[in-house]
Amino acid sequence: MRRKIALIGSGFSGMSAAAYAAKQGYEVHVFEKHNQPGGRARQFTTEKGYVFDMGPSWYWMPDIIENFFNDFGYKASDFFDLVSLNPQFEMIFNDGKIAVPESYEDLKNLFNELEVGAGEKLDEFMKAAQFKYQVAMQDFINKPCHSWKEFLSPKIAKSALKLDLLTNFRSYVAKYFDNPKLRVLMEFPVIFLGASPKNIPALYSLMNYGGYALGTHYPMGGFYQLVLAMQKVAESQGATFHFNKTIEKIHTHKGKVTSLVINGENHFFDLVIASSDYHHTETLLDVNLKNYTEKYWKSRTFAPSCLIYYLGIKEKITNIKHHTLFFENDLDEHIDAINRNRKWPENPLFYACCPSKTDSSVAPSNCENIFLLMPLAIGIKDNEELREKYLNIMINRLEKLTKTENLLSKIEYKRSYCVSDFVQDYNAYGGNAYGLANTLSQTAVLKPKIRNKKISNLFYTGQLTVPGPGVPPSIISGKIVSHELNKLKFKDDEKKVLTEDPYLSLTTTREFL
Known part of the structure; x- marks a missing residue:
């Protein structure tokens, strides 16, 4: 039986x-x-044919x-078509932007353009990151973690120093790169892990390899x-x-x-x-x-919650990529609002996903599907007034990037999702995402x-x-x-x-x- x-x-x-x-x-x-x-x-479809993924959008x-x-x-491939994105994503700063190319050689060239010798430094960084990725996937990540004894092996002991467990990620990145934009670009992947790069072990440079080296992908259909x-x-x-x-x-x-x-x-x-x-x-x-x-x-210490908007735009928008990161403001200030001050950020960073740039099936003809996400502290109060305030902030910056006017008037579908929704739908502690x-x-x-x-x-x-x-x-x-x-x-x-x-x-x- x-x-x-x-x-x-x-x-x-x-x-x-x-x-x-x-x-x-x-x-x-x-x-x-x-x-x-x-x-x-989960995913939902509107009456007019917009198809929104409600959560994850980075296929790393x-x-x-x-x-x-x-x-x-x-x-x-037995179930869906997976496409590699080029550029992988675009990062917007207050004085310019960086598009991360699909090709690693092109990525090295980009680094060299921003900082002399940074391409060679990227090779060194990625070689170490690949080692951590392989060790972590083979010897660390598959363990049930009942006891530290599970990690007592000659191979792990031999690898210990190279894993940089006791070095914080920010200091680790700074050893390789001086350019502020490159530092932020290299710190970005560990934000998915829910804490400041100052508090994340340098072991997690493996995320840079798992993302930038192995590429950013998208399954057609969402x-x-x-x-x-x-x-x-x-x-x-x-x-x-x-x-x-x-x-x-x-x-x-x-x-x-x-x-x-x-x-x-x-x-x-x-x-x-x-x-x-x-x-x-x-x-x-x-x-x-x-x-x-x-x-x-x-x-x-919990990873953040977030404010999400699912937007259906009734015209095509230029100058926006599949993934766009709006990093015009200070990263540490936003992280402090999440982890230390537990309040809505005054100068937020946010992320925009426009899958209709890659996949025409997720929006009606000549329309755009846009997903906006802004990280937030868990456990804070959210209401419609606050949500709309930050939507306006994000829309203004989106208009500036895309050179689009009156974008709010072109929204024909809008749905928000925030801390209280994570609690209601998933019983998530503090509304964590x-x-x-x-x-x-x-x-x-x-x-x-x-x-x-x-x-x-x-x-x-x-x-x-x-x-x-x-x-x-x-x-x-x-x-x-x-x-x-x-x-x-x-x-x-x-x-x-x-x-x-x-x-x-x-x-x-x-x-x-």
């Missing part, structure tokens, strides 16, 4: 865990509160995503094509998806999950994997069974544990546990947790016994040792 798994949530880590667990022979049921898979990566580390499909005998592809893979292995299903309570007995209350009904399972928000999942348990207290969560920041004190073993310490058959996966935030790490997280299932030993008691658990009827009792 196959063991029955409940998987809470169908974000990237949930779909990954579902696919791997089903492949291992488990009966997997995925429960999603929304009417579609994807979690933060394509090798990690390809490895997922390869594990099941597929290729990404990022949601990756969601649909992963769902198909999980279903091909036997996983079943259930939508519009909310988990209301996790019942336990003698150190084991016995059942879940789903939409008011009790359902029994042998194992539970929570891909939902870690903090929220633990509110579904009795207080004494939580891994972490409220004090613990308040002490963590990306999980925990990858600071040194929140790395590897120091992250929230992948397994409940008091309940033997409850596991966690996703951006609040190992290996960390981002789409590729979330996919890896699902693989890690599925492999942890194989460490469980089962003992079947074939006798029908009446247990003390009021939520169990006369049935076969499975003991987890």
Whole structure:
């Protein structure tokens, strides 16, 4: 008889865990509160034909995503067309702009134009970044991180100094480049990790390799094509998806999950994997069974929340790329507003994505699909007045770049999404958008544990546990947790016994040792 798994949530880590667990022979049921898979990566279509990806838009580390499909005998190309963007993105400064080319040789030439000898320095930087990327992907990122003993190996010890774990990223970049624009350009990738470059270990220069060297890509039809592809893979292995299903309570007995209350009904399972928000999942348990207290969560450094606008523009716009970063203002000032002052930024940075420049299917003819994102502190209040204030700020700067007048009057579709929406839709702690920041004190073993310490058959996966935030790490997280299932030993008691658990009827009792 196959063991029955409940998987809470169908974000990237949930779909990954579902696919791997089903492949291992488990009966997997995925429960999603929304009417579609994807979690933060959902997609919606308007009446006029605008197609908006709601969350992730940067397709980096394509090798990690390809490895997922390869594990099941597929290729990404079996499901969608992946195109390489050129330029990868454009970064706007107050005195100019930089377009990051697809070709690495062209990137070196660009660096040399901005700083004498910077192309050779880029080679040195990327050689070290490639080494970190390879070591991290082979020896670090796939570990469950129960103990530091997992990292005790001659290979890791030999590599330790080259990984620059104790050097902060900003100081590390400054050793290579003097030009302020190049420094900001090289610091940008680690912003995805949720903290200031001053507080991120230089190990994460691997992000520069995973982005700039391996390229920035886009799946035609939108990022949601990756969601649909992963769902198909999980279903091909036997996983079943259930939508519009909310988990209301996790019942336990003698150190084991016995059942879940789903939409008011009790359902029994042998194992539970929570891909939902870690903090929220633990509110579904009795207080004494939580891994972490409220004090613990308040002490963590979270990656930002954000203000997002989905805009349908009823004419074509010139001078804007697929990805554009508006960095005219001071990066540290914006980061301090997020991490230190916990307030709306006075001089914000923001990001614009215009996928209709690459993909005509995401907007009506002669129209543009624009996604605006501004990072924010978690836990702050947001209302319509504040949202509109910052929309106007972003639109003004977009008009300046594109030399477009009266852009507000050309918006025929508008939807905003902010801190309170992340809480409402995803039960996200503080309304965070990306999980925990990858600071040194929140790395590897120091992250929230992948397994409940008091309940033997409850596991966690996703951006609040190992290996960390981002789409590729979330996919890896699902693989890690599925492999942890194989460490469980089962003992079947074939006798029908009446247990003390009021939520169990006369049935076969499975003991987890």
